[in-house]
Amino acid sequence: MTGATGRKSTFIRNLDPAVVTAFGCILLLLFLGSLYSRSFLSPEYLLQQLKVASFLGIIATGMMLVILLGQIDLSVPWTVATGAMMACAAAAYGPVGIALAIPFGILCGIGIGLINGVGVAYLRIPSMIVTLATNAVAQGVMVVYTGGFSPQDSATAAMRYLATGALVPGVPNVVFIWALIGAAMVFLLRRTGFGRAVYGIGNRERAAYLSGINTRRIVMIAFAASGGLSALGGVLLAGYASKAAQSMGDAYLLPAIAAVVLGGTSILGGKGSYLGTVAGVILITLLQSILSVTQMPEAGRQIIYGVVIIFMLLLYGRAPASR
Amino acid sequence: MNDWRYRLTEHRGTLTAVAIFVLMFIIYTANHPAGFTANVIQTAANKGVLLAFVAMAQTMVVITAGIDLSVGMIFLLTNCLASWLVVGSPLETAFGVVVVLAVGAFCGAINGAIVIYGRLQPIVATIATGAVYFGIALLLRPFPGGSVNEGLADALTGRIFGVVPASLVALAAVVVLIWVPFSRSVYGRAAYAVGSSETAAYMSGMPIRRGKLLAYTLAGLVAALGGLFLTFFTYTGDAALASGNAYTLFSIAAVVLGGVSLFGGKGSAIGAVFGALAFRTIGDLLFVFDLDPLWQPLFQGLILLAAISLGALALFRVRNRLEWFL
């Protein structure tokens, strides 16, 4: 029955309607914000938003990789916290500790990601469960380690510099870090065999396996990368706040998933572009910022936040009709 | 006689959950300083019942191959609502209970409508509705407070004839009055069918939309029952984000322990209830072994990790590697 030959040009195809809509929504939000206050269109405000968005952007990058595989990483909250706490903890061990603080934090995240990856790829446990369990374990370890209080160790100067400093005046370093990671991700997804395999596995793992792709290794690497990126996000957040905190990661799980999905990546895997994720991250950040600037109480912000996400998804995130 | 073999296979997940629970509970009571007394059971029951309700709610959605990440928030929202409404004269209290349950069911129905008619993936749709429900809960109770009809609360959290915990009886009643009729109805079967194979269910002309909608709605209703009981235990309403999230996450753990397949189509709320009770008992084991409560989250996490990894052992019996990929 399917004799169709798609004649859409590459140009049109690359313009994913979801990404276009997401960018449209960003403009709309900026417009609405500017009605409220002129300062919404000032470079300072926009840069500030970009800086805030960078933390989410780094974490969402890892989440996207996992979602492209048709999986999900629910261990983000405590991977972020573990990365932050372990980096700060390392800083307490003299100059060597200070030097190794950042890599150590990231390594802890990769470790958590590797456990997720082994569970999903080799033990074939649904990712929702494995990552839930590793999140609980990471939380348990951190609670034991900190004694249930926020740790007293503080971030190293390097962490603070990366999160708050500005190598180029006016442009925060963390924005550069996100840009670098983003560029690497785009390259990875579009130009490497790994990227192709990720899309292939996300579409149909069975067919990818029978094509001779080492699907398990790729799934495991993707989870490890997600863990590492979450931990990096945590390290930078700790630098931003000068120290780690118990529940610092909680506020990143749902926004990260929402950003990826609002950017047009299919939650079932196999489809999505990084540009969309960038749009989703900025969109979520702006939304949060506008809601907080309007000094609306937390309750109202939550409600609007949820309603807006549902509304936008209904605009373009729908599955095709069955009949 | 031959039938038994098939029935046993059908209920293997549930029976395993019961076995895990019984084992854990024996270890728990055997080491409990007070031993197997009505008091110990009542405390354990009251702790377990809340998660059991939420897990039962989660099961309804999970059998349709969906997931409800807002279930913990419906639980909080109804808790906060109950702390306003379930007070006063018996008539007022009854009215309050009805409203609370109706609101819960309505929240569930909204989830269902978005998933079915909006054609959004359940995981993202319920994340978003969860934020909305939490916002409303926060609106109702910016700070912990409120009250509840204490007579009713004490009656439902106390003991019947001084022995049987009333909360357990209530839980059993909900299973009999809601879960059993649902699972054996045409709509319940449609919910299972849609979870097992949506195309096949459609080709077979089953009422899949109504079945799914009913599943989501009942999930909201059962979560509201949980919220109601939370109010009965605490006498207050509290919109605590961490608690809502924890209940959502633990409900998934309980469902898995209860032998319900996250891929849909398989499992029973009864299994999930025992999964929830087992999960709670595991958490309390530390207490009877006199360990620092600080270790509890880690212990719970490790047990969960171990339990799900055990399930993966079946993998090594797979002789055809294609079976790895569903």
Added chain:
Amino acid sequence: MESGAPLFRMEGISKRYGGVRALENADLSVRAGAIHAVLGENGAGKSTLIKIMAGVVGPDEGKMTLDGQPVAFASPAAANAAGIACVFQELSLIPELSVADNIVIFNPPTRFGMIDRKAQRHLAEEALARAGASDIHPLALVKDLPLSRQQIVEIAKALARKPRILILDEATSALTAADVSKVFAVLKRLRAEGLALVYISHRMNEIAELADECTVFRNGSKVASYAAGSRSDSEVIEMMIGREYHSVYPPKPGPLAPAEPVLETRNLSWANRLHDISFSLRAGEIVGLGGLDGQGQRDLLLALFGVLRGLRGTVLVDGRATSIGSPAQARRHGIGMALIPEDRKTEGLMLPMTVRDNLSLASLDRLTRGGIIDRAKEESAIDRMMTLLAIKAGNIDAPVGALSGGNQQKVVIAKWLMRQPRIVLLNDPTRGIDVGTKQEIYQLLRRLADEGAAILFYSTDYAELIGCCDRVLVLYDGAVKRELAGAEITERALIASALNIPSADPSHRESIQ
């Protein structure tokens, strides 16, 4: 040829999917007490026609009448209520539910709003008996039954609805010979009971045995209706493909010069599905796997390709014992194996991905340098394959799912040929594709063999084995029962050895379990 007024009539039915025309002004009329065969190539519109009959999709234009009254079906349930039941090619059973649950799924008996399990069981047993399958336990889960039994349950499920019109879409494709004869007996009895049956099949012998009337479709329209037996097979095929039907098979080169085998197995066994399989495969040779469906042929291909665990025995490549633990190892340099899998939609392709991405997916290791895709190299490799296989795709950046079945299968083959494999395993590659593409695939296989590839070819179509293969290994119950070579490969010999009977008498087909 019409005897009695038609029970059900479709007139001027048209249906489009997106821009693709699936049916154009199609007609069909069926009468009670007769079996009506619908023939046509894949893509001729048969499936769409019966989906419209069964209410799965709605027509864009046209009208349907039942007993002379106009009808329209909004859903499968509506068609069902009108007395039309359908046994689909893709199973419509719910795997996690029991056989009884599935059989009564349309209209379960209820008491107090709950499903009455006793009554349900009773109905299920009745329906199973009517379908000639009382041996299936009503409480067994459908997913635990073999495919062949599932198909019988599907028929029982249709019968439980007490239909007036029963549609069977390739309903025998997964059945074993024993089950086929049982089903035929059931169908003949239903015809005697006055049902109207619509039967869709690719197997000409089945149609000859069953049908009273036939209708041929081509390109979404009806070509002709005629009384069964009034046209010869070649006339029918001509109607189906719309051109002369020549010999479709390329000439065979005759016996090869003796050479060392490229692939050899010694006493290969797996679980209780494969038993002591020993054979060898030389370069330039096409070896067929024959036998009834489900005798271990698929398992053998998967075993060679490194998918199965716990293999016993030896696999030798170029005379050296080799252990292959995954498709990734099987395709590696030095082994160079390729497998064209059974189901192109779930195992061969990623339907939403582009033709380009699908084509390069099995060769990513060769098309990348340091992990980075060499675009020029990829482009030229894809161009080569598109020409070699004459893949008709409007745009290689369009999803592969938009191609016709035949072109999809070509993409699956092309993605492996891109690696220039030395050993090619094919798992029923021509199933469900049009005659034209089949012919191209036969030519291609012979050309590959001539260029030095060793080919192991499983087919459920005996004619293909006879036409294409230099040798055929006939499997029965997971073991090689007979090896046929050259002129020995005849339909008679294939069937006889497939049934594992020494005297080559095909009429014994029914008596074999």
